[in-house]
Amino acid sequence: MSPSPRLTHFLCVPLVTSVSRPQLQANLTTFRTEVTQATAQNPNGIPERAVRPVGTLHLTLGVMSLLTPARVEAALTLLRSLDLRGQMPSRERQATDGASSRLPPLSVTLxxxxxxxxxxxxxxxxxxxxxxxxxxxxxxxxxxxxxEAADLLVPDTRALLLHATIINTIYLVGRRSGNGRKRAPKLTIDAREMLQKYEAFEWMRDVRVERVSICRMGARAVEGGDEEYVVEGEVAIPEY
Incomplete structure (x- = not known):
């Protein structure tokens, strides 16, 4: 079996904009405060670091193994060459008088x-x-x-699942057992009550999708206690 490729970048739609950041920041702060409290299901609460920082929220379209500058440039060249307006599904509609009208720009609600x-x-x-x-x-x-057609994504036969990760305990690397020598078992949580409570929770509403980006793997700390991914390159999504 061939070894798994080293992942260096990912193609994504960022979810943090000047409009969405206040919504996401307020809702994540409320969520983090609540889920870090001890409950019968999770006696120690959820570690604060398991809740993803607002600056990292995005929709991943695919992951990449760009191990040379030439491969990075090939991915950026393709991104810049795409007709993003042409990639959008037809969103015209017919008014009652027969004239066509444009629907609002591509937007997202979480x-x-x-x-x-x-x-x-x-x-x-x-x-x-x-x-x-x-x-x-x-x-x-x-x-x-x-x-995929340009062989710039790591092959993945799974259906595309658009999602923004809110909690990920896998990011809690370096956890040690009490003696400080052995790595503790992987941390898991009982989320059954949490899923019921937040079933209809709205994280952000009707925010225009502004960019498509290629980012480097591994979020980095930024000023203000947030984290962000380094953007290798990005293009703006045109408004209708």
């Missing part, structure tokens, strides 16, 4: 909370965008297909 694993013993909780007409999904699928 609502609810879901588990990536068995909710009784999970390490990842996420929120999926509200996408009833699949407009956002179709746009993202076209972008992923363009990078």
């Amino acid at each position: 609502r609810g909370l879901e588990s990536m694993h068995d909710p009784a013993k999970t390490s990842v909780l996420y929120v999926a965008p509200v996408d009833e007409d699949r407009t956002l999904s179709e746009f993202c699928l076209k972008l992923r297909e363009a990078f």
